[in-house]
Amino acid sequence: MRVVSMKKNRLKNIFNDIISSLCSLLRIRNVSTRLKIGFVLITVLPVLAVGYFSYMQGSNAIYNKMRHSVSETIDQIGINLGSKLQVIINDATEIAYHDLVQKTLTNYDNLSNYELNKIEDELSDYINKKYIFSNNVAEIIIYTTDLNRINAYGENNFWFMPKTENLELLVERVRDLDGLSLWMPVNSDYEQGLAKKVFGDRESIILIRAVKSLETGNQIGYILMRVDEPIISSVFSDIDIGYGSQIFVLNSDNIVVSSAGDYADVAQPYHEPDILNEINNATNDKSFKCKLGNDSYLATFTKIPQADWYIVALIRFDYLYSESINLLYNIFFIGICFLLFAIFLNYIMSKSIVTPIRQLVHGINSFKNGELDISIDDKHNDEFSELNNSFNEMTTEIKRLIQDIKNQERQKKELEIRALQAQVNPHFLSNVLNTVSYIASIKKEDNIVKLVDSIVNLLNGCMKNDNSHITVEEELSLLKSYITMQEYRLFGRFSVEFNIDSSVLSCLVPRFLLQPILENALIHGIEPSWKKGLIVIKGFKQDDRLYFSITDNGIGMSQEQIDLLLQSDDHNRNFRLHGIGIANTQDRIKLLYGPKYGLEINSVKGVFTTVNICLPFITANKGGA
Numbered sequence: 001m002r003v004v005s006m007k008k009n010r011l012k013n014i015f016n017d018i019i020s021s022l023c024s025l026l027r028i029r030n031v032s033t034r035l036k037i038g039f040v041l042i043t044v045l046p047v048l049a050v051g052y053f054s055y056m057q058g059s060n061a062i063y064n065k066m067r068h069s070v071s072e073t074i075d076q077i078g079i080n081l082g083s084k085l086q087v088i089i090n091d092a093t094e095i096a097y098h099d100l101v102q103k104t105l106t107n108y109d110n111l112s113n114y115e116l117n118k119i120e121d122e123l124s125d126y127i128n129k130k131y132i133f134s135n136n137v138a139e140i141i142i143y144t145t146d147l148n149r150i151n152a153y154g155e156n157n158f159w160f161m162p163k164t165e166n167l168e169l170l171v172e173r174v175r176d177l178d179g180l181s182l183w184m185p186v187n188s189d190y191e192q193g194l195a196k197k198v199f200g201d202r203e204s205i206i207l208i209r210a211v212k213s214l215e216t217g218n219q220i221g222y223i224l225m226r227v228d229e230p231i232i233s234s235v236f237s238d239i240d241i242g243y244g245s246q247i248f249v250l251n252s253d254n255i256v257v258s259s260a261g262d263y264a265d266v267a268q269p270y271h272e273p274d275i276l277n278e279i280n281n282a283t284n285d286k287s288f289k290c291k292l293g294n295d296s297y298l299a300t301f302t303k304i305p306q307a308d309w310y311i312v313a314l315i316r317f318d319y320l321y322s323e324s325i326n327l328l329y330n331i332f333f334i335g336i337c338f339l340l341f342a343i344f345l346n347y348i349m350s351k352s353i354v355t356p357i358r359q360l361v362h363g364i365n366s367f368k369n370g371e372l373d374i375s376i377d378d379k380h381n382d383e384f385s386e387l388n389n390s391f392n393e394m395t396t397e398i399k400r401l402i403q404d405i406k407n408q409e410r411q412k413k414e415l416e417i418r419a420l421q422a423q424v425n426p427h428f429l430s431n432v433l434n435t436v437s438y439i440a441s442i443k444k445e446d447n448i449v450k451l452v453d454s455i456v457n458l459l460n461g462c463m464k465n466d467n468s469h470i471t472v473e474e475e476l477s478l479l480k481s482y483i484t485m486q487e488y489r490l491f492g493r494f495s496v497e498f499n500i501d502s503s504v505l506s507c508l509v510p511r512f513l514l515q516p517i518l519e520n521a522l523i524h525g526i527e528p529s530w531k532k533g534l535i536v537i538k539g540f541k542q543d544d545r546l547y548f549s550i551t552d553n554g555i556g557m558s559q560e561q562i563d564l565l566l567q568s569d570d571h572n573r574n575f576r577l578h579g580i581g582i583a584n585t586q587d588r589i590k591l592l593y594g595p596k597y598g599l600e601i602n603s604v605k606g607v608f609t610t611v612n613i614c615l616p617f618i619t620a621n622k623g624g625a
Contacts, residue, residue: 051331059321066320067287070300074313077236078302085306089181096211096223105221108144120151127153139226160226163192174208181209183307185257187267203229203266229266232258242319250310279310356384372399469508479514494526494533501540508618516585517550517611525554525609548613556605
């Protein structure tokens with residue numbers, strides 16, 4: 001199972017690599033070009049594929065049907081021609097065993113010329129009656145074993161006269177056939193005498209067979225029957241199997257016996273001997289493909305057993321596939337039409353895709369170059385419209401964020417200016433110094449030293465006008481110095497309790513973060529109250545955040561007073577250590593750390609007031625804000 005899984009993963013990776021490579025290759029081209037190529041391929045390729053498949057199927061169907069049809073036609077021609085040849089063979093047998101022929105050949109040496117002429121007349125009358133309604137045979141000649149000639153039937157003045165050497169070869173071949181018929185195609189070169197001169201282009205097929213004695217069975221002569229070649233070719237010459245096609249008859253020696261056209265010469269070897277080789281090598285299939293010169297043909301044949309002949313039909317493939325080629329042209333024309341239509345549709349489709357993309361690219365470039373007010377006008381309902389609208393929303397949001405940043409920077413500068421302006425309040429120093437003078441008159445020097453040290457510590461903290469961070473421990477030191485001064489100023493009317501978790505002492509906080517809160521508790525809570533004041537300061541960590549709470553048991557505040565306190569630091573400004581109040585502290589926290597952090601004030605009128613502070617937990621190792 002593991003091996004199968006590994007193979008599947010390997011194949012999947014290979015497939016993904018191929019897809020990635022193809023995608024990378026396509027990414028070289030722009031979207032418009034890819035759309036054109038894809039649209040053309042998707043539209044035209046199916047048409048071409050269907051067309052090619054239809055063409056091949058149609059061509060094969062036409063080929064098979066034509067082959068079957070021509071094969072049946074050739075078989076029928078073979079039957080008809082075989083029947084005609086069989087009639088001639090039967091006639092030759094009948095004439096050979098006729099009493100007059102038997103007597104004449106047996107007693108030929110004892111017959112006078114007069115008797116021979118009389119016999120010729122009698123034979124002519126007999127055969128003329130036989131062929132009164134038929135012209136299958138043009139001439140019939142009877143030969144003795146010594147090749148003495150008896151003209152039995154035919155033209156009296158232009159008898160067929162084979163050359164002596166040709167006749168001797170014929171007789172020699174027939175002698176070995178033991179009474180069977182021999183068919184031989186001949187032309188005028190085969191003849192001699194007057195007929196050759198008169199019929200210089202005469203083409204014939206001759207049948208010759210031995211004549212045996214009915215009494216002894218010995219060979220007593222030969223019978224030769226000449227058939228005009230047009231009698232044979234008339235069986236198939238009117239059959240049309242297509243332009244450029246051929247129908248002819250071959251014998252087993254590759255000699256043309258008969259032909260329906262001038263593409264094969266009678267009594268001459270056929271110019272393509274491979275045809276006969278293919279016929280001899282054929283088994284059950286009576287058709288095969290062949291090539292004559294530059295043309296390809298479908299060859300179909302059938303055998304005529306009466307003469308050891310083959311009727312051969314050659315059909316040009318360009319004729320066979322002419323309808324298929326027309327179909328291919330039609331498919332090609334339709335494909336071109338589809339291609340043009342696809343190009344037109346692709347132009348429309350690509351324009352509908354590329355135009356909004358170009359609008360978006362133009363908008364992005366314009367925005368990049370500082371045109372922050374750029375907006376794409378696209379009121380359509382497709383994905384590109386959503387993309388352009390998202391771009392518009394993005395630019396609007398970025399402009400808003402930039403404006404917020406500008407406002408924050410302006411607030412930050414204002415805070416910095418106010419921090420610079422937050423010099424030690426002269427009234428505050430006057431009150432403190434009066435307190436120091438009073439204490440100095442009634443107390444010993446140690447208290448003065450303690451008070452002065454606290455003042456110096458606070459003054460050092462106030463003189464640092466940056467927004468740097470200090471540790472909680474350092475912040476508490478400043479806060480205790482401030483508490484010391486206030487204890488002397490208010491004559492011990494309040495006490496402060498610290499509940500600070502030791503784990504937060506090393507955390508970083510903004511300078512003078514807690515002092516304005518404590519100062520607010522004294523001014524608004526403890527001083528107006530008639531009872532002894534108590535202030536509880538807590539600090540702890542929770543969920544990666546730093547929390548402080550400062551609670552006093554003063555007179556408390558209403559919600560309206562709380563809202564006013566968080567909005568403005570102008571009230572009681574002259575009684576503070578510096579110009580940073582609760583509202584300013586709230587702004588500092590949010591400016592430094594974000595809107596998730598800040599102050600929260602809870603108060604019950606006449607009971608208590610609690611200020612909660614939430615800050616990020618930042619240590620010296622993590623770095624300050």
